[in-house]
Amino acid sequence: MNALSDDEVHRLLDAVLGPRDASRRATTLGAGGYDLEAGRRYLAAVAGTGLAVPTWPVEFGGLGADAAEARRLEALHHRYAMPDMYPFRVGLKFVGPTLLAHGTPEQQQRWLAAIASGKEIWCQMFSEPEAGSDLANVATIARRGPAGDWILTGQKVWTSRAAYADWGICLARTDPDVPKHRGMTMFAVDMSAPGVDVRPLRQMNGDASFSEVFLTDVPVPDENRIGEVGQGWKVALTLLAHERSNADRSAPPARDAPLLPSWLTELADSGALADPVLREEAMELFCYDRAIHHLQQRAAELRAAGKPGPEGSGLKVHGARSFKRRVDLLARARGAEALRSDWPGCVDLLTAPSMSIRGGTDEIQLNVIGERILGLPAEPRVDRDVPWTVARRGAITPSR
Template sequence: MNFDDTPQEAEFRKLARTWIEANRPDDLLAVLEALNPDGSKKASTADIVRVSKAWQKRKADGGWACLTWPKEYGGRAATPIQRVIWDQEEGAYGQLSQPFAIGQGMCGPTVMAYADEDTKRRLLPPLASGEDVWCQLFSEPAGGSDVAGLRTRAEKQDNGDWLINGQKIWTTGAHFCDYGIVITRNDPTVPKHKGLTMFWLDMKSPGVEVRPIKQASGHSGFNEVYFTNVRIPDSQRLGKVGDGWNVSITTLMNERFSIGARVATGVPEFFDFASSYRMPDGTLAIEDASVRARLATWASRSNGLKYTAYRAISALSRGERPGPENSIGKLVSAPMMQDIAMAALDLQGPEGARTIDGATPAAKLYQQLYHAIGMRIAGGTDEVMRNIIAERVLGLPADVRVDKDVPFNKIPTKGR
């Protein structure tokens, strides 16, 4: 048991560190932080995307974009453990890559698995270099946790094209994206998982309309996307007609790309806050027994996530697939962040209600109070995450699915 690199890993780390030292994007990071001092994403997204693209381009030119992708698609053909080492070395600069996370983490691998060779060589390199930004169009108003309940229609035309009509929702980044992958229903007369088909499309196609959603926090990071008679050639289909569900699983499986990434928990912010905030009697909050008890639980859970990631990294280092323990990250961190943020307000008594801006620990915790609501939903709700752990890790039976063998157009749609 040790935290040491193997000789090959150490060599790769040195290579990465040397390159980053010579190309460090301090200028870009300073711009990002000035735009976004409390991490609230209040700043104009166009500005954030602009600085992010500059760093991504620098990385791509140096051969450090999408490390695990084959070279012909803009990658470096690196191993998963090399990817982790790169992330560690990139450190805080990694924030600059955030607008590309979904495109490179989920859309790219799906295109790689299902598109023809010409398409891959055309679409993937600009996705890797950040020239093109991609989004993932899965969720719908009628299908959130039940993604397969989606209603966006794809109708085959006489000339072989497909006509897309419907609505997607919660689409992160759609307002600045160039391309997307979209899952549609091509056949409503068969059970819901069987009549789905996946496509990639140009987000500037006629008939695509993006409307930002104002979030509970007041910010807008994601969107509704409307499709009105959007024409997609059959050559943009990913996977077979009716096999869209399996294709979407490829996309979602790639969520594991985030192994080793730092998960926001609110613990460092709360530690800083409690170490400087004075209670009415003049003592520091961190000296209060109830604060210490709660913080100890949060800190140990946060540490547990860090060391669970270390175990996954160790598996990668041995060339093995990490175990299922990585599925716990968001389920641990998101509700904890919400509790921590509220605890920070509670300590301040009625004054806790006051809105705070800026980069202080208290202001960051205030932002997290809202950020946490979304985190508990995005990418699988707390409840879906628990179902996944129960079914896929612990081997419990799947839920009874009353709509499983029912043709999609016969499934009841009204609760009452």
């Protein structure tokens, strides 16, 4: 592991970031516009130092750091005004580690440096109109072209960041005649390729990078296939595990960070904590967040070791619940004023419902926890062993 001292990190960050201004709020998950350039400037400035991707191997611009070291480095950012890193998140946190696990050496060379330096932005093209919770039902078809390359046709939906992404990691069906989990393959789709039609959808919180993506005979070279043909589900599970275990976005406490989180300071400053009911709820939430923080550390350790597991589902559920409780508490403390769009927390209020849906719904995370952690009986899956084409026609007779 290559170490960066505190002083070295501060020297690097002093050169590119201004001091943190506690009164300025970061954007909420892409809501209300995006500034790609500020994030790019930061990533370009630290590229090659490993600061943005500390757990990646040294040969791909990381530091080979473990979770504790990555936390130390992240905490050193606390005193700076960080740009909005939401646009880069899929590449840095989900696709990068997935390429490290499943990509060829050529693919790792081709994409990892461009992700780490912010040059190329990725989006995640998994969900479809009939494949959300039942993701293995994807109907985007990838067929072989005459030269052995691939041609993709289908529709993706709810694709965050598609409006500005350079690449989409795309789950597609390469063999419709085998059971659904076995007939999929993962591809990297160039978002500027002919046949890619991105149609932005506006969420109620103002995020308009979220899109439908129509794919019509999109050419994809075989060298952009990630993993073996028919192994797309395995690659998807790796990416989803990284997504879920990254779900808690609360920053790790830094040595120079204030003890109280900003939401609690906001409540205290507003005088709302004089109300004993709100005060009790606030203290419960503060303790809940501390417990989540420990869960986050466990997930980060597994992630840094390249082995994110079902624990990420627990983090995802609790992270969403905590976000919603916090927003609800702040809104109730504020009363009718919380509906004013000039209150910065209003964006959080409008984002809160999506927290239990994006990245897989709470119900699906609870299923994962039930089956993979608690060992409870699995859900009945009547279509597990029948060809996808048969299951899709609904021609299954449940066996007893």
